[in-house]
Amino acid sequence: MTTPFFEVRALSVSATSATLVAPVDFAIAPGRSLALVGPSGAGKSTIARAILDLLPRGLTRRGSVWLDGVAIHDGSGPWRARRIGALFQDPTTALDPLMRIGAQIAEVVRAGGERDHRRAARIAIDALAELGIDAPDARARQYPHELSGGQRQRAALARALVLRPALLIADEPTSALDVTTQAQFLAALDRRRGTDGLAVLLVSHDLAVVAAHAEEVLVLAQGAVVERGRTTDVLRSPQHAITRALCALHAPSAPRAPHHPSDGAPIIATQRLTKHFPVAAGWRTTHTALHAVDDVTLSVHPGEVLAIVGESGCGKSTFARLLPRLLEPTAGAIHSGARDVRALNGPALRRWRASTQLLLQESAASLDPMRTLDDAIREGLRLHAADAPHTHDARVRAAADAVGLGRALLDRPPAQCSMGERQRAALARALVVDPDVLILDEPTASLDAVAADHLLAQLAAIQCARTLTLIVITHDLGIVRRLATQIAVMYLGRVVEHGPAAEVLATPAHPYTRALLDAVPGAAGVPIAGDVPSPLAPPSGCVFHPRCTRPDRNDDCTRRIPPLLDIAPARRAACWRAAPALPETLA
Amino acid sequence: MTARLRRDPAFVLAAAILGAWVAVALLAPQLAPYPSDLQLDLTRLRESAPSAAHWFGTDGVSRDVLSRLLVGARVTLLMGAIAVGTSLGLGVLWGSAAALSPLWLDRLLMRTIDACLAFPRLVLLLSVAAAFGQLPPIPLAVVLGATGWFGTARLVRAELRALAERSWVVAARALGAPEPRILRRHVLPALVGPLAVAASLALAAVVPLEAGLTFLGFGVRAPAASWGSLLAEAADRPDALWWMVLFPALALVSVVASATVVGDRLRRHFDLGDRA
Numbered sequence: 001m002t003t004p005f006f007e008v009r010a011l012s013v014s015a016t017s018a019t020l021v022a023p024v025d026f027a028i029a030p031g032r033s034l035a036l037v038g039p040s041g042a043g044k045s046t047i048a049r050a051i052l053d054l055l056p057r058g059l060t061r062r063g064s065v066w067l068d069g070v071a072i073h074d075g076s077g078p079w080r081a082r083r084i085g086a087l088f089q090d091p092t093t094a095l096d097p098l099m100r101i102g103a104q105i106a107e108v109v110r111a112g113g114e115r116d117h118r119r120a121a122r123i124a125i126d127a128l129a130e131l132g133i134d135a136p137d138a139r140a141r142q143y144p145h146e147l148s149g150g151q152r153q154r155a156a157l158a159r160a161l162v163l164r165p166a167l168l169i170a171d172e173p174t175s176a177l178d179v180t181t182q183a184q185f186l187a188a189l190d191r192r193r194g195t196d197g198l199a200v201l202l203v204s205h206d207l208a209v210v211a212a213h214a215e216e217v218l219v220l221a222q223g224a225v226v227e228r229g230r231t232t233d234v235l236r237s238p239q240h241a242i243t244r245a246l247c248a249l250h251a252p253s254a255p256r257a258p259h260h261p262s263d264g265a266p267i268i269a270t271q272r273l274t275k276h277f278p279v280a281a282g283w284r285t286t287h288t289a290l291h292a293v294d295d296v297t298l299s300v301h302p303g304e305v306l307a308i309v310g311e312s313g314c315g316k317s318t319f320a321r322l323l324p325r326l327l328e329p330t331a332g333a334i335h336s337g338a339r340d341v342r343a344l345n346g347p348a349l350r351r352w353r354a355s356t357q358l359l360l361q362e363s364a365a366s367l368d369p370m371r372t373l374d375d376a377i378r379e380g381l382r383l384h385a386a387d388a389p390h391t392h393d394a395r396v397r398a399a400a401d402a403v404g405l406g407r408a409l410l411d412r413p414p415a416q417c418s419m420g421e422r423q424r425a426a427l428a429r430a431l432v433v434d435p436d437v438l439i440l441d442e443p444t445a446s447l448d449a450v451a452a453d454h455l456l457a458q459l460a461a462i463q464c465a466r467t468l469t470l471i472v473i474t475h476d477l478g479i480v481r482r483l484a485t486q487i488a489v490m491y492l493g494r495v496v497e498h499g500p501a502a503e504v505l506a507t508p509a510h511p512y513t514r515a516l517l518d519a520v521p522g523a524a525g526v527p528i529a530g531d532v533p534s535p536l537a538p539p540s541g542c543v544f545h546p547r548c549t550r551p552d553r554n555d556d557c558t559r560r561i562p563p564l565l566d567i568a569p570a571r572r573a574a575c576w577r578a579a580p581a582l583p584e585t586l587a
Numbered sequence: 588m589t590a591r592l593r594r595d596p597a598f599v600l601a602a603a604i605l606g607a608w609v610a611v612a613l614l615a616p617q618l619a620p621y622p623s624d625l626q627l628d629l630t631r632l633r634e635s636a637p638s639a640a641h642w643f644g645t646d647g648v649s650r651d652v653l654s655r656l657l658v659g660a661r662v663t664l665l666m667g668a669i670a671v672g673t674s675l676g677l678g679v680l681w682g683s684a685a686a687l688s689p690l691w692l693d694r695l696l697m698r699t700i701d702a703c704l705a706f707p708r709l710v711l712l713l714s715v716a717a718a719f720g721q722l723p724p725i726p727l728a729v730v731l732g733a734t735g736w737f738g739t740a741r742l743v744r745a746e747l748r749a750l751a752e753r754s755w756v757v758a759a760r761a762l763g764a765p766e767p768r769i770l771r772r773h774v775l776p777a778l779v780g781p782l783a784v785a786a787s788l789a790l791a792a793v794v795p796l797e798a799g800l801t802f803l804g805f806g807v808r809a810p811a812a813s814w815g816s817l818l819a820e821a822a823d824r825p826d827a828l829w830w831m832v833l834f835p836a837l838a839l840v841s842v843v844a845s846a847t848v849v850g851d852r853l854r855r856h857f858d859l860g861d862r863a
Contacts, residue, residue: 324761
């Protein structure tokens with residue numbers, strides 16, 4: 001057996017009073033990938049930081065780290081920086097907002113010994129191109145805020161890899177990305193493992209990612225390794241309780257059966273709903289419009305769970321805010337039964353908002369920091385409940401119980417609660433007013449896997465118990481599988497496919513839906529290339545045509561906008577090539 | 588005030604010093620060993636250095652400096668309070684008017700502020716003094732406040748704009764809360780922190796400004812005393828009359844430093860509360 005080229009021996013981290021990470025040993029061979037998994041607080045990131053010597057002050061590291069047979073110690077900073085690349089979770093903070101992308105990468109190149117400025121800039125652009133970033137010359141001249149989240153994370157990866165390090169430490173590199181950009185990112189990483197023999201230490205809570213992109217896995221809990229081995233073995237027959245619990249979270253659940261509503265009126269129906277944001281362009285303010293939501297006709301029946309999916313920037317969150325009229329539509333109609341929602345105002349509008357509750361994205365931040373959770377949950381009752389205030393205590397407690405929020409937490413301000421607890425408090429606040437419809441915008445985005453699982457289980461239980469209608473905005477197809485009875489797929493402000501969840505997931509009709517399914521970690525498909533085009537200038541014709549891979553796409557696709565048409569009973573798709581039975585008269 | 592601030596020794600000490608000065612100002616006539624404007628003995632007690640009978644010495648017309656310092660705290664702190672109140676009031680009104688206005692009016696209001704900020708405050712004050720001559724203490728304090736609210740207006744406008752976008756404000760709207768209630772319950776309380784900070788920093792700016800104006804001859808007129816007037820009397824011979832410079836200056840420094848510390852700690856406190 002050859003000496004492993006990256007090795008960690010008896011690495012431990014301790015604070016003055018406690019041991020945070022018990023001694024751990026592992027090794028990674030060139031081209032291989034090892035994953036550290038475990039619940040939050042297990043010490044995964046601490047190990048990654050210990051290797052990079054980035055521990056917060058007050059923590060001491062023991063043990064040794066070896067790369068290519070050389071021990072890395074505190075004095076080996078510059079050498080380590082060349083040999084080990086690092087990538088952290090948040091692509092927005094990893095890059096300097098005041099520096100152009102190319103300059104940030106070139107800076108690293110020059111730190112690595114390149115003297116010639118122009119050559120450094122050239123290398124930076126090549127590094128971007130190598131990671132599949134299109135128009136790398138233009139991107140290199142842009143600032144981080146001009147790039148999408150996925151592009152930013154790939155630019156950060158380009159910077160981490162530009163010196164051709166032997167090892168990359170990636171701490172939750174894709175947690176902030178949606179499923180298609182995650183797939184592009186991981187594919188780029190796998191390519192570098194193959195071509196350069198890059199070794200990867202992957203820190204992740206997502207077992208689906210780990211299963212597809214790491215050969216070996218170390219399961220940590222409370223700072224100690226509880227299980228280790230080949231990824232396939234560990235995930236197939238987990239031994240430790242923690243591993244089993246993590247695996248259970250990721251067991252694929254069968255999509256829910258389509259809900260068969262009473263043929264009553266839809267509880268919310270939109271007709272050609274449109275929201276354009278005016279954008280001042282240049283001096284003399286020639287206004288252009290950002291097409292956030294375009295021509296969306298959707299209906300939701302009582303008791304349905306509609307999942308709206310799509311990449312970030314597809315108008316999902318804007319659509320969610322249009323329904324309770326937190327944003328005013330530019331055009332189109334919203335009806336609830338016979339009610340015209342756009343005509344409501346004053347108290348009637350406020351009652352509509354109460355009956356159509358929106359749980360905001362990052363709902364944990366939606367609690368007033370100066371008020372206790374109890375006060376937050378009670379607010380809806382003070383506003384809307386007709387009954388006497390003394391009955392509110394019981395209703396607040398019942399709402400807290402329903403979402404699994406301990407009563408002891410009710411008297412605390414949000415700052416003293418975890419993200420999961422705050423999220424549940426926001427959910428309780430939405431439920432206490434007994435809404436007919438609950439709109440959830442990325443409900444699990446800020447939660448770790450365990451807390452997310454908990455929240456989804458509670459949502460499913462509450463939805464069944466109350467026959468609540470749910471609209472779930474998400475880019476996580478796992479949530480869709482667990483909760484949704486109906487799916488609407490949005491792309492660049494438009495609904496491109498709509499139908500029962502089980503059918504859409506099994507036989508996607510629109511090429512974009514298929515691309516989303518192919519992007520799920522471990523799926524056999526090729527990840528979709530490119531990014532969502534700018535909603536300031538949507539492509540002509542079918543907005544998806546620049547990224548479409550259907551072999552039979554034709555001129556129609558680039559010229560005419562496909563309408564959302566019935567392709568099967570209860571199923572609609574907006575694709576010229578998906579509807580073989582399309583009557584000529586409609587075309 | 589929360590437990591975290593109460594455990595912060597710097598904050599507690601600074602707040603105690605400010606509180607002590609307020610108490611001194613209120614009780615000054617009782618605390619002062621001599622009547623503050625009494626000329627004790629023009630032949631023997633002029634400009635005498637600190638002694639057991641006169642701890643802080645006497646001034647050029649044989650008045651007790653300690654007594655004048657204690658009574659002067661009244662004028663100085665009262666003027667400080669009035670000036671800070673005026674500047675906060677004007678700043679909040681102007682700033683919230685701008686935040687709630689349509690875009691063109693908002694721009695007009697804020698550009699006006701920018702223009703005002705371009706003038707140094709002392710120049711504004713001196714031109715008022717040139718136009719109206721010497722003002723009595725309270726109108727002078729109002730003028731002091733009226734030249735110092737531009738920054739506060741900017742702060743209030745920016746805070747209100749930012750708060751309107753905060754998740755919990757949107758969440759209250761989503762819950763069906765009417766706008767006035769959202770303003771009252773979720774926006775204004777969040778403004779208290781930044782305003783408390785602005786107030787303490789404004790006090791720290793105003794007290795030395797009053798002293799400076801008096802020093803230049805536009806402030807408090809004898810026989811009334813303020814810390815500024817005490818300093819002004821010794822201005823031409825500070826080395827010979829060191830006790831008339833040292834003690835008022837120490838008093839001034841203690842108030843300004845305490846107000847700065849209180850303001851800074853409040854700022855940090857509310858910052859953290861925001862982020863958590």
